[in-house]
Amino acid sequence: MSSIVEEHHHPIVYRTYKARYFGLFAVVLLNIATTFVWLTYSSVPEAAASYLNCSSFLVSVTSILYFFAFIVMAPVSGWMFEKRGIKKSLLFGAGIQVLGAWLRYFGHFVESTPENNTGRLVLTLLGQVIAAGAQPFFMNLPTKFAAVWFSEDGRTTATMIGTVSNASAAAMAQLIIPIITDNEKPETMPHSVLFTAVLSIVSIIPVFFVADRPPTPPSPSAAEALQQTVEEPFHISLKKVGTNKQFLLLLLVFGSLVGIFNSVTSLLATFTAPYGYTSKQAGYLGAGMVLAGLLGAAVSGPLVDRTKQYKTVCKTAVPIASACVIAFVFAVRKDFFGGMMALLIIAGFTAFAALPAALELAVEITYPVTPASSTSILWAFGQLVAVIMLFTLQALQDDDLSARTGLNPPLIFNAAWCLVFAIIPVVFVNSPYKRMEAETESRKRDQEEEEEEMEALGDLKGVHLEKTGL
Numbered sequence: 001m002s003s004i005v006e007e008h009h010h011p012i013v014y015r016t017y018k019a020r021y022f023g024l025f026a027v028v029l030l031n032i033a034t035t036f037v038w039l040t041y042s043s044v045p046e047a048a049a050s051y052l053n054c055s056s057f058l059v060s061v062t063s064i065l066y067f068f069a070f071i072v073m074a075p076v077s078g079w080m081f082e083k084r085g086i087k088k089s090l091l092f093g094a095g096i097q098v099l100g101a102w103l104r105y106f107g108h109f110v111e112s113t114p115e116n117n118t119g120r121l122v123l124t125l126l127g128q129v130i131a132a133g134a135q136p137f138f139m140n141l142p143t144k145f146a147a148v149w150f151s152e153d154g155r156t157t158a159t160m161i162g163t164v165s166n167a168s169a170a171a172m173a174q175l176i177i178p179i180i181t182d183n184e185k186p187e188t189m190p191h192s193v194l195f196t197a198v199l200s201i202v203s204i205i206p207v208f209f210v211a212d213r214p215p216t217p218p219s220p221s222a223a224e225a226l227q228q229t230v231e232e233p234f235h236i237s238l239k240k241v242g243t244n245k246q247f248l249l250l251l252l253v254f255g256s257l258v259g260i261f262n263s264v265t266s267l268l269a270t271f272t273a274p275y276g277y278t279s280k281q282a283g284y285l286g287a288g289m290v291l292a293g294l295l296g297a298a299v300s301g302p303l304v305d306r307t308k309q310y311k312t313v314c315k316t317a318v319p320i321a322s323a324c325v326i327a328f329v330f331a332v333r334k335d336f337f338g339g340m341m342a343l344l345i346i347a348g349f350t351a352f353a354a355l356p357a358a359l360e361l362a363v364e365i366t367y368p369v370t371p372a373s374s375t376s377i378l379w380a381f382g383q384l385v386a387v388i389m390l391f392t393l394q395a396l397q398d399d400d401l402s403a404r405t406g407l408n409p410p411l412i413f414n415a416a417w418c419l420v421f422a423i424i425p426v427v428f429v430n431s432p433y434k435r436m437e438a439e440t441e442s443r444k445r446d447q448e449e450e451e452e453e454m455e456a457l458g459d460l461k462g463v464h465l466e467k468t469g470l
Contacts, residue, residue, distance in 0.1 A: 014217060014220070016149070016150065016154070017149070017215070019211055020158075020214070020218075022206070023149060023211070024161060024162060026090070027138060027145060027165070028162060029202075029203045030204075030207070031169060032168075032169040033097065033199045033203035034138055035172075037097065037100070037101050037128075037199075038132070039173040039177065040062070040173075042063040043173055043174055043177040043181075044183045046184065046186075047186045051186040054121055058125075065125070066132040066135060067383045067387045069135065070136050070139075070379065071384055071387075072133070073136045074140060074380035075238070078140060081141070081370075087210050087212040089141075090207045093133075093134040094137075094200070097130075097131045097200050098197075098200045098201055100127040101196055102197045102200070103123055103127030104131070104193055104196075105127075107124045108193060140372060141375075143359050143363055144372045148217075156301050156302075157301035160356035163359060167290060167352070171291070174286075219439055240373075241369055241374050241377055244366055246429060246430070247362060253425050253426045254378045256322075257355065257358070258379070259388065260325060260385075260418065262386040262389070263389035263390050264344075268285050270410075271408055272285070275333055275402070288344055288345050292345040292352075293352030295352075296348065296349035300354070310358075310433070311431075313353060315426055318350075322419065322422045324343045324344070324350070325415055328415075329412055359375060359378065361431075363435060364434055367434040368438070393414070396409040396413055397409065
């Protein structure tokens with residue numbers, strides 16, 4: 001599909017290529033791989049603790065490390081996308097993921113006992129940190145990849161697919177890893193470690209065939225970005241988005257969505273245990289929220305592509321999701337599984353529907369700043385909020401108080417956070433769609449120039465006919 005206009009006899013071509021789908025597939029596969037590596041040990045905590053001869057806290061550290069590594073490496077990934085391009089950045093991220101995943105597996109050949117667990121544990125944690133550094137290279141890319149390869153009518157859907165691939169992979173990992181590794185048989189733990197190491201190699205292969213940029217741009221904004229010979233320094237882009245008040249409001253909203261989703265899914269079993277629910281039932285609740293979220297994102301992406309109503313989606317979905325979080329405070333009680341499931345399904349559907357719209361809205365708010373900058377900050381802040389939430393909610397948890405009063409302190413904290421940092425800020429997000437306005441103006445300008453050239457050619461033809469007497 002293409003559209004062509006003339007500018008001083010030099011054609012400007014806006015065209016999309018089928019190769020964009022292959023590139024998006026590569027991004028999705030990398031997101032799946034990084035999620036499986038992330039959740040290798042925390043999906044089977046008892047087996048992991050016995051295999052590593054360590055405490056349950058150190059097993060949870062293997063997951064928490066990903067949040068910290070993301071915060072540190074997010075700016076690095078944004079800088080590399082702008083300085084080295086998409087392909088080289090993906091190869092770097094995929095490469096360190098392979099290194100980290102296989103370093104963890106090499107720890108299997110180091111003997112580990114309760115008296116001497118240092119070697120295997122050090123290799124495992126070192127590999128986990130290295131592999132964790134790769135995650136932002138995959139999670140931060142969808143908006144930039146969509147902006148470079150997809151037209152205005154497909155950008156949000158592409159962003160949605162790339163974004164939710166991480167969450168869908170988390171659901172798959174929680175199901176598949178316990179099948180590969182029996183939680184009651186620590187000797188099967190190396191099977192999952194090897195599986196994820198092989199997956200890291202499989203995921204890097206498509207990257208070698210991904211083109212860095214399309215031969216011709218899919219939209220005016222992409223044309224402007226691709227024609228630039230000097231990239232804006234990353235620290236300048238960060239300064240611009242960091243002083244943009246509308247972006248900072250959206251940052252609070254996005255960070256709250258990510259932080260609360262991650263903390264709730266991680267601690268559902270903890271929240272519901274005082275009321276007699278099993279870990280299996282908590283798993284069903286989490287799966288219901290994730291699956292509903294995937295459906296919400298699948299509906300939101302194409303809808304926003306057609307309507308371009310980023311703010312409307314965010315201002316509708318965020319309050320609904322937040323209201324469900326607030327209502328969840330009173331829903332978590334004995335013999336109310338159906339009510340809890342209903343609230344989490346609605347919360348997951350609306351929260352995931354808002355995510356791709358918020359990511360694209362951030363690009364619109366900060367344009368012409370590169371999408372990599374805004375996306376990097378959004379995800380890094382979301383991970384920071386998730387870390388704060390995890391530690392705070394665990395500290396607030398009081399099983400006796402929850403059982404006696406029927407109210408869970410961590411859930412009350414979540415509800416207050418949603419009210420202050422999600423519902424209120426989203427009301428004041430009113431920035432114009434700067435990228436779309438620039439593209440509309442660019443297309444209008446191109447059309448006017450084309451009409452002027454056609455008129456000039458018509459005048460020349462008329463003069464020629466007069467001179468020849470025809």
